[in-house]
Amino acid sequence: xxxxxxxxxxxxxxxxxxxxxxxxxxxxxxxxxxxxxxxxxxxxxxxxxxxxxxxxxxxxxxxxxxxxxxxxxxxxxxxxxxxxxxxxxxxxxxxxxxxxxxxxxxxxxxxxxxxxxxxxxxxxxxxxxxxxxxxxxxxxxxxxxxxxxxxxxxxxxxxxxxxxxxxxxxxxxxxxxxxxxxxxxxxxxxxxxxxxxxxxxxxxxxxxxxxxxxxxxxxxxxxxxxxxxxxxxxxxxxxxxxxxxxxxxxxxxxxxxxxxxxxxxxxxxxxxxxxxxxxxxxxxxxxxxxxxxxxxxxxxxxxxxxxxxxxxxxxxxxxxxxxxxxxxxxxxxxxxxxxxxxxxxxxxxxxxxxxxxxxxxxxxxxxxxxxxxxxxxx
Amino acid sequence: xxxxxxxxxxxxxxxxxxxxxxxxxxxxxxxxxxxxxxxxxxxxxxxxxxxxxxxxxxxxxxxxxxxxxxxxxxxxxxxxxxxxxxxxxxxxxxxxxxxxxxxxxxxxxxxxxxxxxxxxxxxxxxxxxxxxxxxxxxxxxxxxxxxxxxxxxxxxxxxxxxxxxxxxxxxxxxxxxxxxxxxxxxxx
Numbered sequence: 001x002x003x004x005x006x007x008x009x010x011x012x013x014x015x016x017x018x019x020x021x022x023x024x025x026x027x028x029x030x031x032x033x034x035x036x037x038x039x040x041x042x043x044x045x046x047x048x049x050x051x052x053x054x055x056x057x058x059x060x061x062x063x064x065x066x067x068x069x070x071x072x073x074x075x076x077x078x079x080x081x082x083x084x085x086x087x088x089x090x091x092x093x094x095x096x097x098x099x100x101x102x103x104x105x106x107x108x109x110x111x112x113x114x115x116x117x118x119x120x121x122x123x124x125x126x127x128x129x130x131x132x133x134x135x136x137x138x139x140x141x142x143x144x145x146x147x148x149x150x151x152x153x154x155x156x157x158x159x160x161x162x163x164x165x166x167x168x169x170x171x172x173x174x175x176x177x178x179x180x181x182x183x184x185x186x187x188x189x190x191x192x193x194x195x196x197x198x199x200x201x202x203x204x205x206x207x208x209x210x211x212x213x214x215x216x217x218x219x220x221x222x223x224x225x226x227x228x229x230x231x232x233x234x235x236x237x238x239x240x241x242x243x244x245x246x247x248x249x250x251x252x253x254x255x256x257x258x259x260x261x262x263x264x265x266x267x268x269x270x271x272x273x274x275x276x277x278x279x280x281x282x283x284x285x286x287x288x289x290x291x292x293x294x295x296x297x298x299x300x301x302x303x304x305x306x307x308x309x310x311x312x313x314x315x316x317x318x319x320x321x322x323x324x325x326x327x328x329x330x331x332x333x334x335x336x337x338x339x340x341x342x343x344x345x346x347x348x349x350x351x352x353x354x355x356x357x358x359x360x361x362x363x364x365x366x367x368x369x370x371x372x373x374x375x376x377x378x
Numbered sequence: 379x380x381x382x383x384x385x386x387x388x389x390x391x392x393x394x395x396x397x398x399x400x401x402x403x404x405x406x407x408x409x410x411x412x413x414x415x416x417x418x419x420x421x422x423x424x425x426x427x428x429x430x431x432x433x434x435x436x437x438x439x440x441x442x443x444x445x446x447x448x449x450x451x452x453x454x455x456x457x458x459x460x461x462x463x464x465x466x467x468x469x470x471x472x473x474x475x476x477x478x479x480x481x482x483x484x485x486x487x488x489x490x491x492x493x494x495x496x497x498x499x500x501x502x503x504x505x506x507x508x509x510x511x512x513x514x515x516x517x518x519x520x521x522x523x524x525x526x527x528x529x530x531x532x533x534x535x536x537x538x539x540x541x542x543x544x545x546x547x548x549x550x551x552x553x554x555x556x557x558x559x560x561x562x563x564x565x566x
Contacts, residue, residue: 052522055554077554078545101519101554131545131553135535155493155538155548179535192536221537228534300530 035115036061036070039087039378041337043070046345046352047081048370049134054078055100057092057134060369061117064335064343064354067366071117075110078131080139082148083114084164087378090114093139093150095129109139109148109162123167125160128152130179134373136229136280137180144186147207151180151191159189161207170207175199178214180228184235184251192228196221198249198256211254218247218258227276227302231284231291238290238314240264240282242302244275246290248314262317264292264310273298278306279347279373280331285340288314289358293332293344305330309342311358323360327353333375345372461526463560465510468497469526470542471558474515476524482561484515490559491516492549495539498566507566516547518556 042065048058057079061070075081076094083090090112098104105127111120130138130153139150141164148162152172157179161170178191178199187203187210196217202210219226219241226239226247235252244265249258265274273296276282281302283291290313293306305328311321329344334357341363342355350370354363457463458481459473465481466473478485494513501508533540547553 053519055519095553097552097554102517102552105552131547132535132541133543135543153538153544179538192534194536194538221533225533225537228536300532302532303527303529 033116034071036117037115039083039114040065041339041378042335042341042354043378044333044335044343044352045081045083045376045378046369046372047134047374047376049373050371055097057081057094058370059092060372062352062366062369064341064352064363064366067364069366073112073117076108078134080129080134080150081374081376082139082141083376083378084141085143085145088114088145089120089164090117091139091141091148093125093129093148095127095131107150109150109164111164111167121167123148123162123164123169125150125162125169126152126172128154128158128160128172135180136374136376137182140181140183140189142183142186142189142203146186147203149181149183149189153179157191159191159201161203163207171209173201173203173209173212175201175212182230182232182237182251184232184237188251190237190251190256192226194221196226198251198258200251200254200256202254213255215256215258218249219245219261227281229280229282231282233284233286236284238282238284240276240292242275242300244269244292246292246312246314246317264312264319272296275301275304276306277302277304278330278332279303280333280345280375281306283332283334284314285334285336289320289334290314291332291334291342293329295328305346305348306332309344309355309360311360321358321360323355325353325355326362326365327351329353331373331375333377335377343375345369345375347372459524461524461528464502465499465508465560465562466526467499468495468510468528468531469512469558469560470528470532471514471525471555472521473524473526474521474557474559477515477521477557479515479557479559482513482559484559485518485521485557487518488515488556489517489550489552490514491547493546494561495542495546496563497560499560509563509566511561511563512546513559513561514546514550515556515559516550517552517554520555521557 044062046060055077057075059073059081075092076096079092079094092110096106107125107127107129108122110122130151150160152158158174175191178193182190191199196219198215201212204210224241224243226241231238237249239247245261247261277295278293281293292310294308295304295306297304307328309323313320327346330347331345333343334340340357344353351367353365458475491514494511497510535541545555
């Protein structure tokens, strides 16, 4: 027995002493967690809508230039994702039941460090937040990053205000007959109303209601409704309608002011049944280019995936280009920055395709993104 | 204002047929905020025809992939596990009849939502138009089976009464959506 142990020990010693190769020994690994740098214009935040277990939401953070996955953020039931304007924090506004799918309901704004993606703190809000298949403008931050605004529906409509500086819930502002939060300033947001008008709310420096004014209706929801996820650039909102009308709305004042709408469709386009459609159907850049996700389908096909993106000049009120997508998309977004690219999300194929602008040249594809519904940028 | 009145009339008629006056008033009180009646529930959600689409893996609100419509069970208006079932003309969601429930009954352990939207469907036998209340079953995670998506007549969120992307579990023990049913309320 002793001799067998001696033989094994000798063999182990020989192995330990023998060089694996002529090179130096591999150093032991040091396990860490990566940190993120400052976000680049071509980063994309992609909301994966978990269909079977929506109690946990997921956002992928992707560098579309490097075609690299950077990380993931989690939130509660049918959460809303929001990024701080100064890129220091990321937020998930979620709903939680104490026993996952039953028990006591808690709604909270969860605050994450944008560099470590670690959970920092939370602010509880009234358990009234809008619960819907994830949509843009369900929650938003004021342009100075001070207040978080959360759309409520019980089904009475209101907006909860959270002071992100003091980390406290401030107040609930009633928005009768109007929903969502379209932010257009440091103390200002607008909501879309059932009669085709817009309610604009001004806050004071404490986040309390200062004034509230409803515009005149600028479209007829029963004849040609606009989609409820407009493109917002600064204080300008671009709305697209089921029939391809484009409305430019100035949200800078105490009352929203809409310019007369114009059609993105020619008579030929109409005859060929071209329509906007999908989930995020419209995007815009600071230069006044508007991107519209289009398909051929006719009436009541407003959720059909799009095979083209039409490039519109908002100032000249005309179409200036057409981009044919390799894969039909459900959501599109033009990135910000000096060299915008077009990002097209294909929900069925679970992928993101990118195209250069303005020429619409295909750049590449990133796959395995769950059931991607929404796309945001830094 | 006419539209609001019409919606309110629907709300009165449909809820009154299902519930006692006392509980109706209690519920109405919950919907009245700041003196305003919320013209949300339930409402006329008339659709001319159901385009049957049946999927098993995508969430409500998702588009139907090209080529996948062949999966739908077409043509049998008496099969309540098919999107073509006559009462489902305006349904949007997972069919409870594929999840352990029935066309107007929840699966075991799931709670019927007291709120709903309303459609009008033509019975293929007697040719009459029936008012159908689409009530969700709530309190379990999404069933994920037999997704029927019909976007005809569907409006955006600011017309919430016709937005099928909302979680219609208002008034149920939890806002966790499980599946959808269709309940005949009466003849139009």
